Each structure stands twice: as C-alpha cells, then as structure tokens.
Amino acid sequence: MCSIIGYKGNEHASTLLIEGLKKMEYRGYDSVGIATIKSGKLLIRKGVGKVAEVNKSLRLDELPGKLGIGHTRWATHGGIVDSNAHPHLACNSTIAVVHNGIIENYHELKDELYRSGHKFNSETDSEVIAHLLEEYFEITGDIRLSMIFTCKRLVGSFAFVAVFNSSTLCGARYDEPLIVGVGHDDYFLSSDILGFLNHTDRAIFLDNRDIVVINDSDISFFNFDGDRISRKITQVAWELGDADKGKYSHYTLKEIHEQHQTIVKSMDQDKKNLEKFCKIITDAKNVFITGSGTSYHSALIAKQIFSKSKIHVEPIMSSEFQYSADLLDENSVLLAISQSGETADVMHSVKSAKEMGAKVLSIVNIPTSSLARLSDSYLEVNCGPEIGVAATKSFTSQIALLYHVADLIGKKSNGIFASKDVLTKAIKQVLELDSHIESVANQIKGSKDIYILGRSLHFPICLEGALKIKELSYIHAEGMAAGELKHGPLALIDNNSIVIVIHPNDSTYGDTLSNIHTIKSRGAKIVGISNKKDEVYDYQITIPTINESLYPLIEIVPLQLLAYYLSICNNANPDYPRNLAKSVTVK
Numbered sequence: 001m002c003s004i005i006g007y008k009g010n011e012h013a014s015t016l017l018i019e020g021l022k023k024m025e026y027r028g029y030d031s032v033g034i035a036t037i038k039s040g041k042l043l044i045r046k047g048v049g050k051v052a053e054v055n056k057s058l059r060l061d062e063l064p065g066k067l068g069i070g071h072t073r074w075a076t077h078g079g080i081v082d083s084n085a086h087p088h089l090a091c092n093s094t095i096a097v098v099h100n101g102i103i104e105n106y107h108e109l110k111d112e113l114y115r116s117g118h119k120f121n122s123e124t125d126s127e128v129i130a131h132l133l134e135e136y137f138e139i140t141g142d143i144r145l146s147m148i149f150t151c152k153r154l155v156g157s158f159a160f161v162a163v164f165n166s167s168t169l170c171g172a173r174y175d176e177p178l179i180v181g182v183g184h185d186d187y188f189l190s191s192d193i194l195g196f197l198n199h200t201d202r203a204i205f206l207d208n209r210d211i212v213v214i215n216d217s218d219i220s221f222f223n224f225d226g227d228r229i230s231r232k233i234t235q236v237a238w239e240l241g242d243a244d245k246g247k248y249s250h251y252t253l254k255e256i257h258e259q260h261q262t263i264v265k266s267m268d269q270d271k272k273n274l275e276k277f278c279k280i281i282t283d284a285k286n287v288f289i290t291g292s293g294t295s296y297h298s299a300l301i302a303k304q305i306f307s308k309s310k311i312h313v314e315p316i317m318s319s320e321f322q323y324s325a326d327l328l329d330e331n332s333v334l335l336a337i338s339q340s341g342e343t344a345d346v347m348h349s350v351k352s353a354k355e356m357g358a359k360v361l362s363i364v365n366i367p368t369s370s371l372a373r374l375s376d377s378y379l380e381v382n383c384g385p386e387i388g389v390a391a392t393k394s395f396t397s398q399i400a401l402l403y404h405v406a407d408l409i410g411k412k413s414n415g416i417f418a419s420k421d422v423l424t425k426a427i428k429q430v431l432e433l434d435s436h437i438e439s440v441a442n443q444i445k446g447s448k449d450i451y452i453l454g455r456s457l458h459f460p461i462c463l464e465g466a467l468k469i470k471e472l473s474y475i476h477a478e479g480m481a482a483g484e485l486k487h488g489p490l491a492l493i494d495n496n497s498i499v500i501v502i503h504p505n506d507s508t509y510g511d512t513l514s515n516i517h518t519i520k521s522r523g524a525k526i527v528g529i530s531n532k533k534d535e536v537y538d539y540q541i542t543i544p545t546i547n548e549s550l551y552p553l554i555e556i557v558p559l560q561l562l563a564y565y566l567s568i569c570n571n572a573n574p575d576y577p578r579n580l581a582k583s584v585t586v587k
C-alpha cells in the first residue's frame with residue numbers, strides 16, 4: 001500500500017517528510033519521492049528503492065522549503081521505474097500530487113486531458129489528478145474549486161495530497177485514509193498517524209468526500225459538493241508511536257514474542273461496550289463474519305468456537321463477499337475482523353452489508369480506522385502497533401477476543417478469561433523453544449513444498465501457518481484438513497515432502513495419527529507439534545497441555561517462529577516481504 005504525507009509550517013519540510021515516510025515503511029513500497037516549494041518554485045526528486053537508499057543517492061532531505069509532499073509507492077498501475085514514482089507534476093510544474101488508491105476511470109480522463117493538450121510523463125493512474133487540478137485551476141483560478149471539480153471527476157478509491165506553488169497544501173479522500181496532523185503552527189497530511197506522531201498527537205480524521213485546504217492564513221474543510229464543513233481534533237494515543245524493535249532483529253520476531261502479554265490485553269474490554277457488542281449478536285437472526293488473509297482465518301476459528309456455544313456464525317472471505325451478499329438482510333449482523341481496519345475487501349463487504357440493512361460489528365487493532373468508524377459497535381484487540389507485514393500478535397489477540405465474546409454469550413464456556421495465567425505461561429513456554437524451532441527451520445529450509453495438516457480447530461491454524469510460511473519465506477506451503485489427505489493431496493506426498501502436523505493429544509489425536517503413518521510410509525519427513533512425545537515424528541515441537549478448546553492460541557506460535565526462521569534462512573526480509581503490504585487498501 002502507498003503512503004502519502006504533506007507538511008506546511010516553519011520547519012525544513014523535506015526532513016520531516018522523510019522522517020514520516022520512514023515511520024510508514026512497514027506498509028510496504030518499492031519507490032519514494034518528495035516535492036517541495038521554495039520561493040514559488042516547485043522542486044522534485046524521486047526514484048526506485050527504499051527511503052534510505054534513494055535519500056542517499058538523491059539527497060531527498062536536502063530539498064529546501066517549508067512546504068512539501070512525500071510518497072512511498074506500492075505499484076498498482078505502471079512498472080517499478082523512476083518515472084512512475086510519485087510525486088507527479090502538472091504540465092506547468094506549478095502543481096505536484098501524491099496519491100494512494102486506484103483511479104478506475106483514469107483511461108477516460110487521460111484521453112480527455114490528452115486531447116486538451118496535456119502531456120503525460122508516467123504510466124500511472126495517479127498522474128491524471130495533477131493534470132485535472134491544473135485544468136480546473138486554469139479555468140477557475142481558485143484552488144478550492146479546482147479540488148472540488150477534480151474530486152467529482154474521479155471514480156475509484158483515492159487519498160491524495162497536492163501542493164500549489166502559491167504555497168498551498170491540500171488533500172482529499174474517498175475510501176482511502178487521510179489524516180490531518182495539527183501542530184502548534186504547522187500542519188501534516190498523512191495516510192497514517194505514524195507519519196507525524198513524533199511531532200503532534202492532535203489529529204483530524206477526514207471522512208469520505210472531505211477536502212482540506214491549508215494556506216498561509218488558515219485551514220478549511222469542504223465536501224465534494226463545495227459545502228464548508230467542520231471537523232474536530234482528536235487526541236491520539238502517543239503509545240501508538242512507540243514501535244521500535246528493542247532487542248529483536250526484526251519487528252516480526254518482537255511481535256511474536258509479545259503474544260503472552262497481548263492475548264491477555266485483548267480481553268481487557270470496556271464492560272458497557274462489550275455488553276452492547278454482544279447484544280447486537282444475540283439480537284440478530286443470522287450472524288456472518290468476514291475478513292481477509294489472517295483475519296479470515298480468525299473468522300474460521302470463530303465459526304468453530306461459536307458453534308461449540310450453539311451459535312451459528314457463517315464465515316465469508318471478504319474478497320468473495322460480494323458474490324453472497326444476498327444472504328444478508330435487516331435481521332443480519334456482519335462481524336468484520338481486520339487488524340488495520342482499512343482493507344479494501346473488508347470495507348467493500350461492510351458497505352454492501354449496510355446496504356442490505358444489516359448491522360455491522362468489527363474487531364480491529366486501530367480504533368481510529370475507517371472500519372471502526374463505520375461500525376455500529378467495535379472492539380479493539382489492544383495489541384499495540386503491529387509493524388511487521390505478517391500478522392502475528394494481532395491474530396492471537398483476535399482469536400482470544402473471539403473466545404471471550406463466545407464465552408460471554410454462548411451456552412458453553414471455553415473458560416478463556418479464567419485461563420489467562422495458564423495461557424500466558426503456556427505461550428511463554430513455547431516462545432522459549434525459539435532456538436529449537438530455528439534448528440528445525442534449518443533442517444527443512446530447502447523444501448519446495450510444505451504441507452500442514454490438522455483437524456477440527458487445528459485446521460484453520462494449518463491455513464494460517466501455511467500463509468505465514470508463504471508470506472515470510474516464499475516457500476510454497478499448503479494447509480489442509482488431515483482427513484482430506486486421502487481424497488487427493490496424498491498423490492503429492494513422496495520422500496521429498498515435509499509435512500507439519502498439528503497433533504495435540506486431544507479428540508483428534510487418533511484419527512490424525514493414522515494420517516501420519518500413511519504419510520510416513522511414503523517417505524515424507526514429519527514435524528509434529530504436540531504435547532505428547534512420539535517417535536513417529538522426525539522433528540517434534542512440544543507444546544504444553546492445556547484445555548483442548550484453547551490449543552489454537554498456542555499452537556500457532558511454533559508455526560509463526562518456523563516461518564520467521566525460514567525467512568531468515570532464505571535471506572528474505574521478514575518485516576517487508578516482497579510484493580506485500582501491511583494493509584491492502586486496493587481491491
């Protein structure tokens with residue numbers, strides 16, 4: 001996902017822009033650029049690479065001026081080349097723009113602008129914004145009107161920030177986050193509060209169809225219809241910005257090692273809000289749950305947890321939601337799970353649920369996110385900023401909170417609230433196996449395919465473990481229900497296969513053991529994750545014995561560590577996996 005930032009004030013803009021972009025690097029990107037205004041002249045430098053690399057080669061932070069914009073690009077339209085990096089200029093180089101999102105009608109706009117004489121320098125959709133602003137500014141001579149007319153022409157998702165060489169900074173958003181940072185006598189515009197949190201904790205969260213214009217005299221807000229609107233300042237939590245790696249070599253490893261604490265914090269909820277949240281579920285005729293990637297795996301766990309409490313919850317993958325939205329009506333509730341609260345697939349699902357008259361609940365890690373603000377009620381997982389692109393602590397916090405909600409409204413309790421100390425101790429014990437798990441990773445690092453098998457509640461953990469391995473180490477991994485092996489996948493198993501089995505001594509133990517013998521007889525190497533010692537495994541990762549229904553909270557930890565160490569073995573960067581973004585705000 002791209003990151004955008006703008007600054008207007010009395011400080012050296014380029015230094016603050018680079019600092020802000022570095023704080024947002026975790027969102028994923030492939031190129032970087034900034035533009036500043038100095039004495040009415042627009043200066044720009046941009047290129048492919050990481051912020052530190054491009055800053056070193058082009059001295060981005062030496063651009064003069066107290067007004068500027070910056071961008072890190074995650075390519076959607078146009079190759080990863082310098083000319084496609086943002087900012088993008090209008091023809092007369094008096095306007096520069098940075099953009100996050102997708103302009104769906106950019107071909108039509110580009111043709112129209114081309115016909116009226118505009119010259120384009122990139123293959124991107126974003127560049128049309130700069131030329132539209134220029135076109136409308138030439139007609140109206142008014143920046144506010146240029147912004148309004150431009151926004152009305154754009155179809156798709158966008159948050160963009162523009163500078164005019166008349167020393168004006170402006171921005172607009174639709175379906176992509178854009179936040180104003182309000183300093184003492186200066187302003188930031190950013191995709192993420194981390195972009196300016198080192199300088200101010202006073203933020204204005206723009207809503208869809210908001211436009212902001214900041215000039216030398218004041219800051220003003222409008223909607224796309226040109227009506228002046230007012231927006232309030234929110235004090236954001238400073239601790240959101242306290243993400244640092246501490247003693248760990250990567251954020252991902254640090255966040256894995258925080259889980260014995262974060263799962264407990266997830267159950268620390270405001271009583272009234274939790275009661276309201278639960279009542280919306282119990283009052284609903286039918287309950288649907290949605291998420292993407294790891295958050296969808298949480299939804300699959302929720303289905304099994306709630307069904308044990310006699311509550312039917314239907315999981316629908318967010319990217320598939322639009323094909324089954326007819327199931328919802330005014331008696332439905334949709335529970336959306338999302339760490340970032342900005343995932344486009346989730347946001348589209350929630351919007352269609354609202355159109356069907358359903359109520360919307362959400363479980364998020366960012367309470368100021370678009371999803372939280374769109375929900376009838378939401379719960380925070382409280383796991384602190386998760387910087388690593390791979391979801392780790394947010395996953396265990398999501399499922400811990402889902403167990404807690406199920407226990408509060410279900411007929412049968414998993415006893416998670418009473419098991420906090422047991423779980424803390426159990427996860428700590430697994431984390432202490434870190435170096436053993438690293439050695440197992442070294443044993444299996446050369447594999448081309450890794451299969452992860454389990455049954456019942458362990459099956460969604462197999463899917464999540466496989467996603468972690470794919471995402472972090474780029475090794476193909478497949479999670480599957482152990483009982484399905486004989487219905488086809490067994491054809492793939494041979495003496496080069498690595499099969500990880502989630503196999504605690506619980507009600508699934510016997511059936512899965514027979515699967516293990518079947519695999520073993522075909523020469524595969526077995527990694528057993530179990531609380532029971534057994535020679536059948538080639539490598540064993542021993543987890544503590546706990547209440548059977550709570551195993552998902554601890555058995556995912558060895559898989560997260562295995563994926564992390566496989567990433568290191570394969571010289572990948574676990575914090576910034578290739579091609580991925582922390583929050584996928586495009587469909």
Ligand code: AGP
Pocket residue numbers: 292293294295337338339340341342343346389390391392471581582583584
């Ligand atoms: C998980 O490790 C991935 N980074 C990805 O699948 C992620 O879970 C998915 O994009 C959903 O993100 P969200 O929870 O912020 O909505």
